[in-house]
Amino acid sequence: xxxxxxxxxxxxxxxxxxxxxxxxxxxxxxxxxxxxxxxxxxxxxxxxxxxxxxxxxxxxxxxxxxxxxxxxxxxxxxxxxxxxxxxxxxxxxxxxxxxxxxxxxxxxxxxxxxxxxxxxxxxxxxxxxxxxxxxxxxxxxxxxxxxxxxxxxxxxxxxxxxxxxxxxxxxxxxxxxxxxxxxxxxxxxxxxxxxxxxxxxxxxxxxxxxx
Ligand SMILES: C[S@@+](CC[C@H](N)C(=O)[O-])C[C@H]1O[C@@H](n2cnc3c(N)ncnc32)[C@H](O)[C@@H]1O
Numbered sequence: 441x442x443x444x445x446x447x448x449x450x451x452x453x454x455x456x457x458x459x460x461x462x463x464x465x466x467x468x469x470x471x472x473x474x475x476x477x478x479x480x481x482x483x484x485x486x487x488x489x490x491x492x493x494x495x496x497x498x499x500x501x502x503x504x505x506x507x508x509x510x511x512x513x514x515x516x517x518x519x520x521x522x523x524x525x526x527x528x529x530x531x532x533x534x535x536x537x538x539x540x541x542x543x544x545x546x547x548x549x550x551x552x553x554x555x556x557x558x559x560x561x562x563x564x565x566x567x568x569x570x571x572x573x574x575x576x577x578x579x580x581x582x583x584x585x586x587x588x589x590x591x592x593x594x595x596x597x598x599x600x601x602x603x604x605x606x607x608x609x610x611x612x613x614x615x616x617x618x619x620x621x622x623x624x625x626x627x628x629x630x631x632x633x634x635x636x637x638x639x640x641x642x643x644x645x646x647x648x649x650x651x
Contacts, residue, residue, distance in 0.1 A: 450504055450530050450565075460502075460534035463527045469498050477502065477539075478548045479531055480565065482631070484512050486550055489628035491516075491524040497545075502529040502538065531565045539577040546583045547574050551632035553593050566597040568606060575609040578650050584611060585626070587645040589636040594620070594644030601648055611648040621645045 448455065465471070474497040478487045481501030491499040501524070503509055509526045516524045529535050552565045566586070574584060584601070588594040601611050602618060615621045624633065624645070636643055 445505065445507075448505055450532060455504060455530045456533055458534040458537065460529040460537040461527065462540075463500055463525055463538055465498055466522055466525060469523055470496070473498055474545045475500070475539075475543060476546050476548065477544055478550060478630075479529075479535075480504070480549065480552045481512070481526070482508060484526070486548065486626075486628045486630035486633070487512075487524060488515070488519070488521070490626065491521045492519075493627045495523055498523055498525070500525045500527065502527050502531075502535075504528070504530050531570055532567060535570060536573045536576075541576050542579045542582075544574075544577045544582060545579055546585060547578070548626075549584070549586045549597075550630045551588055551636075552586075553588070553590070564593075564596060564600075566600045568600065568603075571601060571606060571609060571611070575611070575650060580651060582650055583614075584648040584650075585645070586648075587624075587630075587633065587643050589632065589641055589643060591642075591644055594646070598646055601646070610651045612650070614647040614649055619646075621647045 476490055476497055477500045478484060479502050481487055481503050484501040487499050487501040501512060503526070506528055509528060512526045527538060529538055549565065586597050588597070598618065602613065613619060633643055
């Protein structure tokens with residue numbers, strides 16, 4: 441996306457203020473329809489494809505860079521996708537504002553961390569506070585889907601999600617404990633996933649279900 445910053449520092453002062461708002465379901469969708477949410481969506485290729493393939497579901501893309509959201513909303517209008525919404529969030533600050541308890545069927549955290557360096561580890565999006573929030577917002581039987589092209593990033597996320605200290609949250613790895621899921625079981629792929637596969641690189645994916 442031309443003219444839009446590639447990264448912002450989510451720990452910057454401007455992003456620490458709580459300003460995410462509750463996302464409202466677009467009119468025309470059934471009140472009990474499936475709710476699929478991409479966290480850190482950037483240009484949201486995954487969400488666009490999913491919304492097209494599943495017109496009965498409400499698909500939401502959340503992102504910290506607000507200019508990206510403006511572009512995405514315009515693209516959704518152009519494509520006539522009425523089941524696709526976008527909203528601001530800083531995942532580690534105000535995700536608790538966006539959905540209520542038990543409202544979401546699936547969260548997709550796709551290629552989330554551009555921060556590879558050790559000194560940037562404190563910026564990782566998967567951390568205990570966020571996991572507690574996602575767990576509350578998931579419906580019974582809901583899912584957390586994570587993918588990364590960086591093995592260490594995926595492993596760190598896995599060790600956070602499967603940390604015995606948060607066993608009570610009930611995230612169950614669908615591939616078995618400490619295991620990755622092979623292949624993409626969803627009818628959509630993000631831009632980063634396509635680039636990764638085109639380069640012949642691996643996608644490290646996990647799927648967790650809650651009771
Ligand atoms: C590497 S991009 C991946 C985009 C897309 N999911 C994909 O797979 O192609 C990661 C995105 O997460 C966003 N992001 C990073 N930290 C965030 C945070 N704390 N809250 C919300 N979005 C964040 C970034 O702005 C960026 O757009």
